[in-house]
Amino acid sequence: MSENENKDDLIHTDHNDIPNDNTNKDKDEYEDICYICRRPESVAGKMIHIPSNICICQDCMQKTFDSMNGSGLNMNDFMNMGGGMPNIGMINLADMQGFMPNNQKVKKKKPKEQSEPVLDIHAIPAPHKIKAKLDEYVVGQEHAKKVISVAVYNHYKRVAADTKDEIEIEKSNMLMIGPTGCGKTYLVKTLAKLLDVPLAITDATSLTEAGYIGDDIESVVSKLLAAAGNDVDKAERGIIFIDEIDKIAKKKNTNQRDVSGESVQQGMLKLLEGAEVEVPVGASSKNAMVPMTMVNTKNILFICGGAFPGLEDVIKERLNKEASIGFKADLKDKYDEDENLLRQVTVEDIRKFGMIPEFIGRLPVIFTLDALTEEMLVRILKEPKNAILKQYKKLLALDEVELSFEDDALYAIAKKAKEKKVGARALRAIIEEFMLDIMYEVPKDDNIGKVTITRDYVEKNGGPLIAMRGCAELEDHNM
Numbered sequence: 001m002s003e004n005e006n007k008d009d010l011i012h013t014d015h016n017d018i019p020n021d022n023t024n025k026d027k028d029e030y031e032d033i034c035y036i037c038r039r040p041e042s043v044a045g046k047m048i049h050i051p052s053n054i055c056i057c058q059d060c061m062q063k064t065f066d067s068m069n070g071s072g073l074n075m076n077d078f079m080n081m082g083g084g085m086p087n088i089g090m091i092n093l094a095d096m097q098g099f100m101p102n103n104q105k106v107k108k109k110k111p112k113e114q115s116e117p118v119l120d121i122h123a124i125p126a127p128h129k130i131k132a133k134l135d136e137y138v139v140g141q142e143h144a145k146k147v148i149s150v151a152v153y154n155h156y157k158r159v160a161a162d163t164k165d166e167i168e169i170e171k172s173n174m175l176m177i178g179p180t181g182c183g184k185t186y187l188v189k190t191l192a193k194l195l196d197v198p199l200a201i202t203d204a205t206s207l208t209e210a211g212y213i214g215d216d217i218e219s220v221v222s223k224l225l226a227a228a229g230n231d232v233d234k235a236e237r238g239i240i241f242i243d244e245i246d247k248i249a250k251k252k253n254t255n256q257r258d259v260s261g262e263s264v265q266q267g268m269l270k271l272l273e274g275a276e277v278e279v280p281v282g283a284s285s286k287n288a289m290v291p292m293t294m295v296n297t298k299n300i301l302f303i304c305g306g307a308f309p310g311l312e313d314v315i316k317e318r319l320n321k322e323a324s325i326g327f328k329a330d331l332k333d334k335y336d337e338d339e340n341l342l343r344q345v346t347v348e349d350i351r352k353f354g355m356i357p358e359f360i361g362r363l364p365v366i367f368t369l370d371a372l373t374e375e376m377l378v379r380i381l382k383e384p385k386n387a388i389l390k391q392y393k394k395l396l397a398l399d400e401v402e403l404s405f406e407d408d409a410l411y412a413i414a415k416k417a418k419e420k421k422v423g424a425r426a427l428r429a430i431i432e433e434f435m436l437d438i439m440y441e442v443p444k445d446d447n448i449g450k451v452t453i454t455r456d457y458v459e460k461n462g463g464p465l466i467a468m469r470g471c472a473e474l475e476d477h478n479m
Contacts (some may be wrong), residue, residue, distance in 0.1 A: 030230075036060040038291040040281075124160065127153045130194065137190045137386070138183055139379045140370065145187070147367040148174065152191065152301070159237055159299045173272055173302040173362060175245070175350075177311070177342055178369030181423015184305040187369075188241040198238035200224035204306075205247045209263040217267040221295050222279045230281060232295055239301045246306035249354025265359040272362040274298035304363060312341045314349045339371040372423050377414035380424050381405075388427055392435060401442055401451060408455035416458070434458055 031040040032047040034057040041047055044057035056064075125133075130149040138145060151172040158169040176184050185201065192199035200223040208214030220240050228235035250262040271277065274297050280290045345368060350360055360366075372380070382389050382405075389405060396403040417426035434457060442448055449469035456462030 033291045034060055036064075040291055040293050043292070043294060124153060124156050125195075130191075133194045134187070134190060137384050138187055139383055140372070140376045141183060141187070144176065144178075144367055144369045147365060148176075148187065148191065148303075151365045152195070155301050156195075156237075170364070171272075171274060171298075171301070171362075172365050174304065174365040174367070175360070175363040176303065176305040176367055176369060177308050177345060177350075178305070179339075179342070179371045179423060180307045181425040182369045182372055183424065184369060185241065185243060188239070188303055188305070192239050195239075198224060198228035198234055199241065200227050200238065201241045201243065204242050204244045204264070204304075205260075207248065207260065207264045209259040209267060212259045214260065216280075217264060217271065218277055218279045221271065221277060221297060221300070222281070224300065225279060225281065225293070225295060232293060235300075236296055237299050239303060242302065242304045244306055245304040246308040246311075246353070250356065252354065261354070262356060265356050269358055269362060271297050272302050272359075274300075302363075308342070308350075308353060311345065311349060311353050314352050315341055315344055318346075318349060319344065340368075342368045343370070372418075374411065374414040374418055377417050377424065377427065378410045381410055381413065381427060388431060392431065395439070396442065396451065399443055401448055403451050403453070405453045406455060409453045409458050412455045412458040430458075434460075438464065 031042055032049075032055040033040050034044050034047065035054045036056060037044065037060050039057060041055075041057075044059065047055040047057055048061050049055055127146070127149040130152060131145050134145045134149065151174055154169075155172045158171070161169070176187075178184055188201070189199065200220065202215075202220045202223055206215045207217055207219070210216050220242060221235075224238050224240050225232065225235045228238055248261050248264045250265075251258050276294050276296050278292050279295050281293055282290065345366075347360055347366070350366070351357055381387060393403045413427065413430055416430050417424070420426040420429075434453070438451055442451065447468045448466060450465075450467035452465035452467075454462060454465060457464045
């Protein structure tokens with residue numbers, strides 16, 4: 001039997017292997033993936049289909065036959081091995097194939113003539129409209145909202161225009177610096193929701209240099225691909241937010257290999273600037289069992305954020321050096337009480353903190369967020385569309401009970417949150433603590449019509465005001 005005849009026997013599919021309607025639908029939507037090298041059809045080329053719905057690329061098929069011929073094994077003997085040797089049968093590939101989950105399949109790209117324009121340049125909301133929408137969800141941070149609105153507008157104008165002339169608009173990747181709990185992640189989440197683009201939020205602390213335990217640098221793009229439903233075209237116009245970016249700063253005074261610091265910054269340079277990268281589909285690291293696909297990061301907007309603890313000391317050192325000479329020199333402790341010292345940050349300060357110049361250069365839009373004041377915390381409690389107080393009022397309204405807060409109580413909550421020094425994150429924990437008894441006791445009594453939270457109750461000096469249905473409010477000392 002000739003080699004070509006053997007190939008035909010392997011590739012032949014009988015009537016029992018005809019796929020059903022669901023299989024046909026998956027074939028129309030998802031790319032075929034090579035069973036051996038796990039590359040999709042767009043990368044490996046046309047697939048060869050063999051029984052049991054198994055696909056093998058031409059490269060792997062050729063290598064298989066080359067290795068068989070090189071080993072001196074007769075193909076005819078190989079095909080009949082099961083009948084000639086006792087207790088040995090051919091491997092059933094159907095048992096090994098199983099079903100590949102959809103989160104590891106790559107969606108087919110639309111043909112160029114059928115694909116819709118990525119973005120309509122006239123449909124991109126203007127910066128003032130983006131900021132107006134952000135105002136409904138995010139309290140304060142006026143400068144940050146203004147900067148991010150303009151940067152996003154310019155970025156998507158660049159994607160939509162896709163200029164082919166000699167003037168190429170560079171990416172407007174961003175670096176946001178602000179104390180913990182000031183709303184960095186929330187700002188990006190809200191932005192992606194308003195723009196209706198895929199968003200991937202990842203933590204820089206889990207990233208390591210390729211070959212070490214941890215997530216590979218390409219995993220940030222893999223997460224965006226998953227958020228876009230494995231649609232490469234959709235992912236290539238999404239947003240990636242890398243939080244805790246300060247944790248990959250260059251380590252000082254270390255003799256060990258810095259696999260999660262400077263080397264990660266080096267590895268991210270090509271992603272930030274824009275490059276074709278091979279990323280695993282449905283996994284955080286490359287391995288032989290995961291399909292790979294190519295994603296171009298040229299039009300992906302990268303936003304990096306971090307609290308940068310210790311950056312204030314770098315800024316103070318610079319400012320004190322500038323103002324500590326002469327008879328009118330400033331006092332050394334002048335900047336110790338300045339909560340918004342980060343506003344005076346410069347690129348040189350960030351470099352001294354441990355970020356390499358090449359990395360900073362690929363994040364041209366640098367801005368800071370302010371620390372939250374008590375007044376801002378009070379506004380956060382009640383003003384946003386999904387404010388915490390509105391959530392609790394809705395919860396009690398489902399029990400037909402009205403919940404209200406005195407203004408003094410709100411300031412007491414804000415004061416407690418301010419003391420914890422973790423920003424707006426403290427608000428929910430504080431409210432959960434004193435609302436526990438109310439949420440437990442109110443469903444017991446159907447006669448309760450209204451609960452008013454007072455300052456004394458927040459400070460544990462008294463109880464809330466309880467009003468029965470059709471009665472005046474009474475202070476309850478039992479809660």
